[in-house]
Amino acid sequence: MPSLKDLKNRIESVKSTRKITKAMQMVAAAKLRRAQEAAVSGRPYSDRFDSVMSGLTASMGVDSGPPLLIGTGADTNHLLIVMTAERGLCGGFNSNIAKLAKLKASKLISEGKSVKILTVGKKGRDSLKREFGKYFVGHVDLTEMKGASYSYAVEVASNILNRFDSSEFDVATIYYSRFESVMSQIPTEKQLIPPVFQASTESTAYDYEPSEEEILIDLLPQSITAQIFRALLENGASEQGARMSAMDSATRNAGEMIDKLIIQYNRSRQAVITNELIEIISGAEAL
Amino acid sequence: MAKLIQFDLVSPEKSLVSVKANEINIPGSEGDFSAMSDHAPIITTLRPGFINIFTADKEEQYFVTGGFAEVSAETTSVLAEKAFTKDDLSRAVADKLIMDAKLKHEEIGSDATAKYCSDLEVALSDI
Numbered sequence: 078m079p080s081l082k083d084l085k086n087r088i089e090s091v092k093s094t095r096k097i098t099k100a101m102q103m104v105a106a107a108k109l110r111r112a113q114e115a116a117v118s119g120r121p122y123s124d125r126f127d128s129v130m131s132g133l134t135a136s137m138g139v140d141s142g143p144p145l146l147i148g149t150g151a152d153t154n155h156l157l158i159v160m161t162a163e164r165g166l167c168g169g170f171n172s173n174i175a176k177l178a179k180l181k182a183s184k185l186i187s188e189g190k191s192v193k194i195l196t197v198g199k200k201g202r203d204s205l206k207r208e209f210g211k212y213f214v215g216h217v218d219l220t221e222m223k224g225a226s227y228s229y230a231v232e233v234a235s236n237i238l239n240r241f242d243s244s245e246f247d248v249a250t251i252y253y254s255r256f257e258s259v260m261s262q263i264p265t266e267k268q269l270i271p272p273v274f275q276a277s278t279e280s281t282a283y284d285y286e287p288s289e290e291e292i293l294i295d296l297l298p299q300s301i302t303a304q305i306f307r308a309l310l311e312n313g314a315s316e317q318g319a320r321m322s323a324m325d326s327a328t329r330n331a332g333e334m335i336d337k338l339i340i341q342y343n344r345s346r347q348a349v350i351t352n353e354l355i356e357i358i359s360g361a362e363a364l
Numbered sequence: 365m366a367k368l369i370q371f372d373l374v375s376p377e378k379s380l381v382s383v384k385a386n387e388i389n390i391p392g393s394e395g396d397f398s399a400m401s402d403h404a405p406i407i408t409t410l411r412p413g414f415i416n417i418f419t420a421d422k423e424e425q426y427f428v429t430g431g432f433a434e435v436s437a438e439t440t441s442v443l444a445e446k447a448f449t450k451d452d453l454s455r456a457v458a459d460k461l462i463m464d465a466k467l468k469h470e471e472i473g474s475d476a477t478a479k480y481c482s483d484l485e486v487a488l489s490d491i
Binding site for chain 1: 372374375376377378379392393394404405406407408409431432434436441443445
């Protein structure tokens, strides 16, 4: 049975925890609005880019094109790009992405394929380090990043493209969390190289200037950058959304805990008073 | 009254322009061209340069550093790597763009980066 003093201390400490989680929730809510706007306003670019690319690839035919488009023809070396946040305390956000990547990595390894992992964001690196640390080939730090900026996407993309040029891998897959709503962020895996486009339904026959091939060579790296930027934006919004709902329930839990502790505190205080009264009364009776 | 064409200018960060225009001048990599309603469908890459948009009542100008344009009979969209309004593009910004391009050229040193540098300098020479 904790003493009154202990209970009081606990109530105080839970109260200050609640203050912190409440503050974090409000900060996340403010950041979420910005991140969400950024994610939404970034969508037209990548959507259009995708539709143009799928039209282009359709007109190129299946077997021809630069290696960035059709792949190296092999399927043995895989690069997993795991994009997570720099900071924790955002519910299952980081661990869900890491879990998906782990699953894929184990599957590839059991199939006897070689796996390389490029981590973007510290949390993903931390959670993959123990099991897959020996497959790490690089890390991109996002600590300095305030909101998703295109220059980071360029940096990550050029990192990946350099590795592709020096034929370090055949297939690249990217892991991030798609922002659905504040309550739901869906960990997503997307194959980046060779790219998978949805079959285009458009039938417009475009003229290409310069030739399809030259445009492709020019646009493929940009398309990869665009997809990474998209992933950064979606991740940014997802992180804040996940943090907001995690901190909301933390705040609620702290509230419930405080209520319970206060009841316990009051009960034991009453018990002390009753005890004292009994002692006084029985002392008086003894006289 | 000529038919209008839907024009969109989007950069990775946001959508900058979405208007109905009479005519849009676009700096294609193989040469400048104007897109109007019922233009033949074409997709072209861009070189650094100015996009002029002529709407019913005014003319707007944007600078793009590259990207591509997709023109069809009813719509024209430009997906720019970086896009600036005329007011945002000061001499300092222009110099920074040229500097960055030169650094990249020194690093990679291909024909493409050399061409990009010179195109950029020409396009930005009269600011």
